[in-house]
Amino acid sequence: MSRVKELILLLFAIYFVGGFCDEKNQSEIKFEDGSSFLNKDSCFCQIDAGQLEDCSCTTEKISHFNNQIHDKLVKVLHGDYFRYFQVNFHKECKFWDDRDGQCGSRNCAVDTCPHDSVPDHVKHHKDDIHKKDSESTPAKDHTIMEFIQEKYHEFLPMVEPLVVMWHDFASSYLPPYLQPAAPCLEDPLPQYSKVDTSLSGAPVDLINQFCTLDPFESTEGCNYIDLIKNEEKYTGYQGKSAGRIWGKIYGDLCFAPKEGSSVSDLCLEEKTFYRIISGLHSSITVHLCSKYLLQQENPLMGRPAVWGRNKQEFLKRFDPKLTGNKGPEWLKNMFYLYLVELRAIGKAGSVLLSQDYKDSDISSQVQELVQAATQFKYHFDENDLFKSDELKKGELFSEFKQKFREISHLMDCMGCERCKVWGKLQVTGIGTALKILFTPTEDLRLTRHEVVALVNAFGRVSTSLMELEEFRD
Structure with a gap:
């Protein structure tokens, strides 16, 4: 009889908690034509429930950890060593002849740095x-x-x-x-x-095989970009142009589930690749929804451009009912990507601490970041991937590397300068993380370009998780 009572109480608790979540988080989505859609499932319950698949961690634990380190990470990224990133804007697109639709908005443009504005220790850095x-x-x-x-x-x-x-x-x-x-x-x-001429004679096997590095492969030169002055935000680069990029990634360059199947049908290595790409896509989307162009600039009317969070756009992108219940899974993949990059920072700690940052405050903050990453208890475990020597040396591992390298090439096809800068940076950061995870620690060496991309890419997904809390409210 006592078991029956316990079962009744359990069912009542499940019903009560579920109903409370729906009532608290239900939201009304209003569209441009004046119609609306009351969404009772737009709460974050699906994201918060349970641990991430194939991981020993929950989204709640990751968010709690991120809240503790985010401010320190932001300070690191404002240091001279990390704020300047090199980009080659002149590399040809290898996937189609015509330049992908050029963004006509002034918001797509970036300001490149004249060489005399870049600190000497950045220009003359020797890897x-x-x-x-x-x-x-x-x-x-x-x-x-x-x-x-x-x-x-x-x-x-x-x-x-x-x-x-x-x-x-x-x-x-x-x-x-x-x-x-x-x-x-x-x-x-x-x-x-x-x-960065210090890379010109480096052996190919010591350079990142997961993605291209503009300073290493450039023949016509790279520009320095001040990432603080050219922040990632919505530019108006969308439609067929942007869709062509993501269509190529998911259609040809990703281990995506086939029609009629799901991600769970992929092997662990293929799922990992897909989740990393999906996490990147979701993170970028959150950035754009967070810094959305809410009001166009009109100098004649004295009206400035206004940027801010667009919750309606966020719901359109991730709401379960509007995405076939896939939106929450896409957001979960951001947490998965976070674990991958956090693990890479922890594993590469000795290399990161050996860099000459020319700033004692930045050096100590990097040390704190590495220490926190090392002490995190629920790490992504790269040892679960490619366990056998046959897999590490075989076709699947080669395809894994080649597919991601092709995605890095695809960044050259973007017709939006700002999108190209941040796309290249985040893809290079993930490629560097993968290099770290699959390279023996004693053989690992990183260039400044890779270090900058790694930490900035982690900063981007960290900011996405912080913004997720803002959209939750």
Whole structure:
């Protein structure tokens, strides 16, 4: 008899809690035509319920941990070392001949940094990518080379005015056949100011095989972008242009479930790949809904552009009833991606702590971040993937790497500069995380470009989880 009472009480509790959640979180979605849709299932109950599939962690624990470290992470990302990211805007799209629809909105544009506005320690940063190759080189030779490089960078800026003066003189007074080739007048030495030349001779096997690295693969030069001044936000880049990018990713470059099947039908490695991509997609969508263009700028009317959270757009993107009940799963994949990148930061802790940040505050904050990541109890476990040597050396692992590398190539096809910057940064960050997870710690080496992308990408998904709480209210 007591068991019957317990069962009745349990059923009553389930009904009461479920009803409370629906009543508390139900929301009315109003559309542009004036119609509305009362959604009783738009609460976050599906996200909050239970632990993540194939993980030993719940979304609640992840959110609690993220709340503790987010402010510290933001401070790190405002440091000079992390705020400047290199992008090559001139790489051709390898997937289709025509340039993907160019964004005509001024919101798509970014301001590139003139080389004299980038801190010297960022421009002249020297990666230790050659460390093992140079161990057999006598210390004296290494010191001489360092001295020559330092003097080269020290005196090269002083030569720039002379180059411009010579060009002006030759163009005005010398016959055409003696005139020098015209340089870039905005920047007489573009390779010096825009390319991280310290990567140029690095062995290919030491460079990230999961994604392309613009400074390493660039032949025409990269621009520095100040990520703080060019924040990620809604630009108006949408429709067929943006859809073409995601269609290519999910259609050809992702282990997506086939029609009539679900993610659960994929093997663990394929599910992991899909969840990472879906988590990235969801995170970007949350960013855009958080910094949505609520009012267009109109200088003639004296009306400024207004940016802010668009809860209606968020509901359209993730509401269960409007997404075939997939929206909550897409949001869960953000938490999955968070675990992947957090684990990478913890595993690469020694490499991150060995970087010269030229700022004691940033160094100590990175140390706190690494320590927190290391002490997190519910880590993503990369050892569950590709367990056997056959898998690690076989076709599936090669396909895993190649597919993600192709996605990084796809970022060159974006017709929106701001989207390209943040797309490249986040994809490079995930690629770096995967490199860290599948590289023996003793063999791991990272370039500044990879470190910047890794920590900024983690910052992006961390911000997404914080914004999720704002949309919850």
